[in-house]
Amino acid sequence: MNKKTSKNKLTDTIKAKIRNDFVHGTGEGVDKLFPTLDDLIDKYKVAQSTLYRTARDENWKIQKEQFKAEFQKKLDNDRIKKLSTESIKIDNTTISLAKGLFTTVGIMIQENSVALQNGKKALKANDITSLANAVSIAQRITKLALGEATHNIDAKFTENTDAFRRAMELLDTVEEQRRSQSDGVTH
Numbered sequence: 046m047n048k049k050t051s052k053n054k055l056t057d058t059i060k061a062k063i064r065n066d067f068v069h070g071t072g073e074g075v076d077k078l079f080p081t082l083d084d085l086i087d088k089y090k091v092a093q094s095t096l097y098r099t100a101r102d103e104n105w106k107i108q109k110e111q112f113k114a115e116f117q118k119k120l121d122n123d124r125i126k127k128l129s130t131e132s133i134k135i136d137n138t139t140i141s142l143a144k145g146l147f148t149t150v151g152i153m154i155q156e157n158s159v160a161l162q163n164g165k166k167a168l169k170a171n172d173i174t175s176l177a178n179a180v181s182i183a184q185r186i187t188k189l190a191l192g193e194a195t196h197n198i199d200a201k202f203t204e205n206t207d208a209f210r211r212a213m214e215l216l217d218t219v220e221e222q223r224r225s226q227s228d229g230v231t232h
Contacts, residue, residue, distance in 0.1 A: 051090075052090055052091055052092045053089060053090050053091050054091075055091050055092070055095050055096065055099065059089055059091065060099060062089070063085045063089055063091070063096065064100075064103070064105055066080055066085055066088075067079070067080065067082060067085055067100065067105055067109060068105055068108045068109045068112050069112055070112075070113075070116075074120070075120065077116070079109065079113065082096055082097060082100055135190075136190035136191070137190075139186050139187070139189075139190040140187055140190050140191070142183075143183040143184070143186055143187040143190075146179055146180070146183040147180065147183060150176045150179060150180050153168070153176060154173075154176065157173070170217055
């Protein structure tokens with residue numbers, strides 16, 4: 046014998062619960078699930094034809110699609126805000142690190158100047174070039190972190206690098222002359 050399951054009457058309270066589950070889904074955030082009408086018929090044990098008719102007459106499917114679109118838009122906006130916040134943190138860290146690099150290079154250049162004035166061994170030209178390159182890179186990443194364009198820096202950097210190289214060669218020449226003079230040789 047077939048055992049017939051009894052169906053619950055579709056009261057306003059049950060209808061509201063079913064509609065809410067169907068249109069708004071269950072669960073939270075990205076874990077939200079949208080059950081089918083058949084899932085809800087089984088869950089609430091109501092007559093299939095009655096629920097289908099009610100859902101059709103009250104446009105539940107359209108409401109569900111509108112809700113899902115708005116829900117997805119909210120999830121996307123929340124994700125954009127989260128990524129934006131993370132990006133700001135990374136940019137702030139980048140700027141702090143660049144400032145630290147600027148400070149370190151500045152200290153090294155000052156120490157080098159003092160060493161030169163006291164006749165002590167100073168940085169080599171390639172060391173100073175490396176420091177200049179570090180400053181240039183720090184400047185680029187800082188500008189990127191601040192949202193500024195960096196394409197103009199490349200042209201200026203090439204020009205400045207050549208001028209810097211010539212200046213360093215001149216300093217090397219002056220240093221060699223000083224050494225020569227301190228050895229008693231005159232020019």
